[in-house]
Amino acid sequence: MSGALSETPRCDALGFAFVVTAENPRLTQYLGDLFAGLESPGRGTHRYAFHMSPDRPVASRCELTLDGRLLFDAAMAERLVSNLVRHVNRQAIEGCDAIVLHAGGIEHEEVGFILPAEMEAGKTTLTAGLVRAGLGYLTDEAVAVEPATLLIQPYPKPFSLDPGSWALFPELEPLPDLSSDEYKAHEWLVAPRAVGNIGRSCPVGVVAFPQYSPGAETELIPMARAEALIELTKNTFRFDARPREALDVLAEVVRSAECYRFTIGDLDSAVSIVMQLIGARAGTGRPQ
């Protein structure tokens, strides 16, 4: 199959600028929606492209390239959507000059709440729940803190929801008009604006280390800042590349933040407890 190419708007993922082209305009539309939170007009960009090559074996007939270089292939483009999102994420993190934490992040009234944790700790689920509840989405994966300003640089990538979270967000099941459901076989990639609003750049006000523990009582347990600093370093991408600078930046982050361990028994109670914390901080009750 060949035809006219369609293209997403230019996007910027923590300094990594890109567009995606495909021959199927419905796929381009879906990808454009996924990356809409990263849209950024400007010049200069990398180019991902989906190509169909009828002469290749069926199992590798669709190729995903970056600037003409083959990255992945599969039988159909829909199978490569997750690869694309993960590749963009890796490029964003590896190329970013900021200190980047493995964390979810949300914003309310220009105060950032970050949720640093390793995989499977419930970051994305909690972040999505908080955005659905009205907080601004910063990222579900990589909180970038600018060393000079200590401000979080929003990185509203597509949410990547694992099957374990699907029942909590039935309304977020992606339903683009594509020829196959392969794009959501293993995870749901969800456009941020389908969940809620995008957050603004802001300083970190609260650091909470989530740990999903089914059936446990959901609670925020205050944590000493020095201990929190150590934990943050464990959740910093490429900490060893510039440990002293990263440590100094993270120390300033925790110096002006409340720090907690966050045991999460279930999503609803976790969202509720964060909303109560926000209300208590603002002294005005729940956020509107």
Add this chain to the structure above:
Amino acid sequence: MSPDPVIDERSSPSRGGAVHTIELDGEAVLLDEATNRLHLLNATGTLVWACFDGTSTVADIVTDLSDELGEPRDAVLVDTLAVIRQLAEQGLLEDGSPGP
């Protein structure tokens, strides 16, 4: 720190030159830039760490801390030596052996 240093009241501990210190609410995080390892000091350890200047002896430090904390000197000495030995084991001190 030289191997198996003798650490006693005559020692003059000094912070390792490659150790970067961050203090937060009375607790310290130490980054050993030679190994890229991090260490967390509790309040007592941080208090002792702050006294290391390479000149003051352990005896001086213990006397100061005992006065400041209002604790018996013997108890402070035991705690201080324990902290110093632990820091030395972790390679965070310059040679603090007693002088000639």
